[in-house]
Amino acid sequence: MTHILRIDASARRDGSVSRDLTTQIVDLLGGEVTIRDLTTAIPQLDEAWIGANFTPADQRTAQQQETLSLSDTLVAEVQAADTLVIGLPIYNFGVPAALKAWVDQIARAGVTFQYTETGPKGLLEGKRAIVAVASGGTEAGSDIDFATGYMRHVLGFIGITDVTFVTADRLMVDPDAAHKTAQTQIEALAA
Structure with a gap:
């Protein structure tokens, strides 16, 4: 499964369009679902976290x-998943702070990626990500969209290169067209 x-x-x-899209995508795909709502506190990295992360696991204090316990849980959720369905509202041209905090918690050298002589290598290969984008005025993929490129890059950095975007962008400009585009893209996921 x-x-x-x-x-x-x-x-x-x-009223969240990105949450509506993730619901539709998950319902379409079916399967066992783990839900991670980032509106619950995902802490920013701090000195204690960085110190713990760079201490070898067998030498860490209690x-x-x-x-690192929350980070370990978040990493385990990604490792256990075959598919990630990520709701990405674009806030002020970029990703929400909560999503950036989640990325910081899961991008861990030696755990989700490693450095090699030829550069970093993601360790979470063989997974798929579907990113449901919602924006009021920013067109996905445009010069002022700093969210979708970031997500494609960071997912690839940890080894997830099969990334599909479902976009309901420019909702404040033409909501009907935005919803129609997203619905067409969701239907294509079933094909």
Whole structure:
């Protein structure tokens, strides 16, 4: 059975287009679903986290293990998933702070990627990501969209290169067209 990790980054619970899209995508794909709602506190990295992360696992103190416990859980969720379905609202041309905090918690050298003589290599290969994008005025893929390129890059950095975007962009400009485009892209996922 397919295991899906659904990640919602919208600060809005009601009326969120990205949450609506992730719901539709997960319903279409079916399978076992783990939901990670990033509106619950995902802490920013701090000095204690960095110190714990760079301490070899077998040398970490109990406090350092506790410091990394949420990160370990988030990494395990990604490792267990076959498919990630990520709700990505574009806020001020970029990703929400909560999504960036999640990325910081899961991008760990020696765990989700490693450095090699030829550069970094992602360790989470063989997974798929579907990113559901919603924006009020920013056109996905445009020069002012710093969110979709970032997500494609960071997912590839950890080894997830099969990335599909479902976009409901420019919702404040033409909501009907934005929703229609997203629906067409969701239907294509079933093909």
